[in-house]
Amino acid sequence: MSRRVFRILIILSVISIIGIITVQIVWVRNAYALRERQFRQTAFIALQDVAERVGQHNRITTSCAAVRQLSPDYFVVNTDSPIDPATLEHYIQTSLSNHNLITEFEYGIYNCESDRMMYGALVSPSATRQPAQTGRTLPKFSENPYYFGIRFPNQTRFIVGNLDGWIVSSAAVLLVVVFFGYTLVVVLRQRKLTEVQRDFINNITHELQTPVATLRIAADVLRSDAILDQPERHRQYARIVHEESLRLQKQVSSVLQLARSERMQFALETTDIDLHQLLAEAAALFHPHITLEFWAENAHIRADRYHLENVINNLIDNALKYNNSQPNIRLQTRNEGNLLIWSVQDNGIGIAKEHHQAVFKQFYRVPTGNIHNVKGFGLGLYYVCKVVKAHRWQIQLISEPGIGSIFTIQAPVLKLTTPTANLLTAS
Missing domain, CATH: 3.30.450 (Beta-Lactamase)
Structure with missing residues (x-):
């Protein structure tokens, strides 16, 4: 139709x-x-x-x-x-x-x-x-x-x-109308979901075909006898194979990660985690674009380390990808009462206000017309939102186009016997 x-x-x-x-x-x-x-x-x-x-x-x-x-x-x-x-x-x-x-x-x-x-x-x-x-x-x-x-x-x-019969018949008709309206809403939702899934399949097919085609071409070149006499060219194609295999692994991992979370319904394995330590480790991976501003005296929270690391990496990775200038990402923490407030702030392209709620939906990507400079499946922020909700935390987005975005997460802090104050700034 x-x-x-x-x-x-x-x-x-x-x-x-x-x-x-x-x-x-x-x-x-x-x-x-x-x-x-x-x-x-x-x-x-x-x-x-x-x-x-x-x-x-x-x-x-x-x-x-x-x-x-x-x-x-x-x-x-x-x-x-x-x-x-x-x-x-x-x-x-x-x-x-x-x-x-x-x-x-x-x-x-x-x-x-x-x-x-x-x-x-x-x-x-x-x-x-x-x-x-x-x-x-x-x-x-x-x-x-x-x-x-x-x-x-x-x-x-x-x-x-004296209008009992009239009212009963009218209520029956209105009930039929309500069921019809509900059916109509369900059909609209299913159609929208079908369109989103179709776009996702088309997108993932395109994203997977690109590294596979590059790997096939590189493999054909490496199989030739003439490449053995060209060590510089051999190293170049070996580097291409390594980079494209990592890219393919990352794409497959993101899909499998979401499938695992949907199937397991986030059976969290929570432990006592020092968030400052996780953020510092993430900053080392994305050096030199990260600035650490640790204002929280107590950064210990109860969380699943695996999922929390993925949330941090997803937010930093988005900040790097959706940026048209020199990336400047700040990881901040502070304490407010019994809460640990931590945020990821960037100077990227930003997100218009009408998309703030939708970006956390599955497969959703901010419309950019026919231009797709940034590759992705629309799963990153959806996964972040699922992890946050599974921990019963709260997430907030503040963003303006051309200025940047701030993703802020609130989590209950663990009480320590001797809290230590620290303020680290690294870049």
């Missing part, structure tokens, strides 16, 4: 998901609005029946428009005559039950003598009755001398309860 077709399918899938979610939201909102209108209409009818029963009780004729709605959950019913609270409550309960409005309500009767609402009670469907609360009143309606007000405090809950 071509990338263009794949992108079109992804776009159509995203549009479909958005469309389905939008339709579901509109559907539920419309269903809720419909149920709300039905509740209001049913409440009107039920309260009109209450007004008529009150009229029959008082032997008067009730108005056909006795019910008014002042707010979404508050109704006023004109009775044109006084009514006993107990009788009114019975009428309300009976009428609401007959119209299937089984929900809580609170009512109050207007007292024309005191010109205020006399609060009745809060009545629940389970027939429990709570008396009026102190200071709690219902709003007045001054147009009629005799009326009662009724509020449905749980109207929203009642309406939602």
Whole structure:
């Protein structure tokens, strides 16, 4: 499948998901609005029946428009005559039950003598009755001398309860959409991983073919009889064979090193290590480009010596490779509380901020267009990150293009009985 077709399918899938979610939201909102209108209409009818029963009780004729709605959950019913609270409550309960409005309500009767609402009670469907609360009143309606007000405090809950089927079906559809979205994400990740692996295979094939071809050519020359009469040329080709074999060994070792770490899941063999000693040994290998600045009084940590040496060599090797000028690498250490902070700082080409997190991913290399001046597989910093996480340390990258990079690692320090202070500077 071509990338263009794949992108079109992804776009159509995203549009479909958005469309389905939008339709579901509109559907539920419309269903809720419909149920709300039905509740209001049913409440009107039920309260009109209450007004008529009150009229029959008082032997008067009730108005056909006795019910008014002042707010979404508050109704006023004109009775044109006084009514006993107990009788009114019975009428309300009976009428609401007959119209299937089984929900809580609170009512109050207007007292024309005191010109205020006399609060009745809060009545629940389970027939429990709570008396009026102190200071709690219902709003007045001054147009009629005799009326009662009724509020449905749980109207929203009642309406939602009648939408069970709609909500369940919507939840099922949304669940399908979620699974589809998750599947889409997995497919995208797998496709990206496939592309990364393909690039890695192409890269490693090219990197391995170069030294192999050079070795084959050098071997053919060394096999010729004429080379024995040219000692200088013989030594030159022998040097080429040695350098290319070391290069090939290093490339194979980096891949096997990562494969071993993936398979063994970093079964660390930790010992007490003097980091200053390891850094000094690494500096001797890369002399004269290294400057040591040991400010830590205590540089003893618990670590796997083999993996820690590889981390140091990887960071220094990257600092040397990704440099367009005279390399100047500083290895620094310092103590902060119970931590040993050590860093590798260089004056190389630097890394843009948007790549700071990605450089620690497997096979990732900072894009440089079609120019590949530095050879590699994108495994070095990934391996460094795995070692750091396996030791439960922390690593931080500070870098700017054209200025250089600083890789800083924090590790718990081991307590010594007699710590020794040292400050070494070598170059």
